[in-house]
Amino acid sequence: MLMSNKGRPAQLHYLSGTFRVLASGDHVVCAVTGRRIPLEELRYWSAERQEAYVDAAASTEAAERA
Numbered sequence: 688m689l690m691s692n693k694g695r696p697a698q699l700h701y702l703s704g705t706f707r708v709l710a711s712g713d714h715v716v717c718a719v720t721g722r723r724i725p726l727e728e729l730r731y732w733s734a735e736r737q738e739a740y741v742d743a744a745a746s747t748e749a750a751e752r753a
Contacts, residue, residue: 696723699739701732717741719748 697712706729714723718738731740736753740746 697726699732701734701737701739703734706732715739717745719745 692711692713695712697715698710700707700709714725717724717740720741722741724741731746
């Protein structure tokens with residue numbers, strides 16, 4: 688039986704402008720809001736803090752906290 692990645696969080700290594708998948712999954716969790724972000728919709732993250740964000744507002748909030 689094949690394992691499905693549906694519903695499982697992915698583990699990513701965030702780089703400048705891209706990311707590398709370390710463990711398969713279909714989403715990551717926003718570090719600010721806790722919302723799920725489907726990988727195909729992931730646009731905002733911090734390579735420095737290794738965090739994903741659901742949108743620009745969440746990214747800005749994380750930067751202000753840091």
